[in-house]
Amino acid sequence: MRDVPNLQELWTYMNPFMIYGRHLGFKGNFEKLLQARDPKALELYQDFEVVKEKAATFFEASRRLAIFRSGAAWKLVQLYTPGCKNALYTFDFPRQPKSNGLCLSDYVLDPQSGRRDHLAVFVVTAGRGVRERSEDAKQKGEFFPGPRPASPGN
Numbered sequence: 001m002r003d004v005p006n007l008q009e010l011w012t013y014m015n016p017f018m019i020y021g022r023h024l025g026f027k028g029n030f031e032k033l034l035q036a037r038d039p040k041a042l043e044l045y046q047d048f049e050v051v052k053e054k055a056a057t058f059f060e061a062s063r064r065l066a067i068f069r070s071g072a073a074w075k076l077v078q079l080y081t082p083g084c085k086n087a088l089y090t091f092d093f094p095r096q097p098k099s100n101g102l103c104l105s106d107y108v109l110d111p112q113s114g115r116r117d118h119l120a121v122f123v124v125t126a127g128r129g130v131r132e133r134s135e136d137a138k139q140k141g142e143f144f145p146g147p148r149p150a151s152p153g154n
Contacts, residue, residue: 010061010124011052020044024144051144060127070119071111075103079119 020030026044033041068079068088075095078087095103109117137143 007052007056007059007061019048024048047144055126058127058133059130061124062127063122063124065120065122067118067120069116070108071116072105072108073110073112075105077105077108077119079121080116 016031020026020041024044026041028038028041030041030044034045069082070080071078071087075093077091077093079089079091080086081088091104093104095101108119109115
């Protein structure tokens with residue numbers, strides 16, 4: 001586990017389309033409209049900056065990267081630790097709903113080949129107590145401003 005003492009570093013890895021568009025409901029190209037100084041994009045950006053400032057007072061972000069030996073069969077991906085024959089964990093991924101549909105397991109070597117593959121797993125956490133803090137805010141009715149309507153011309 002590696003602590004991320006500078007939250008600014010963490011924010012740089014986040015996809016603006018996902019944050020502003022998917023999670024916060026902004027319609028249109030957020031980055032382009034922000035650069036054009038669109039009032040709604042600026043307002044949402046400023047609101048989110050306030051949230052980031054508050055988060056800096058209690059977030060204890062950390063990340064972990066692990067590389068596992070792996071193998072796959074049909075729609076299963078199994079992770080192994082060195083020297084163990086039994087899987088440490090098995091993921092069961094769905095296949096695409098069509099004939100010969102692909103699955104994430106198709107990209108991992110089948111152990112029947114006589115070779116093992118490797119899979120990297122990356123996890124980020126916001127720290128202890130974040131879920132409780134968000135539930136407390138929810139109970140108090142403290143919500144982030146809702147989705148913004150589309151900007152003119154979009």
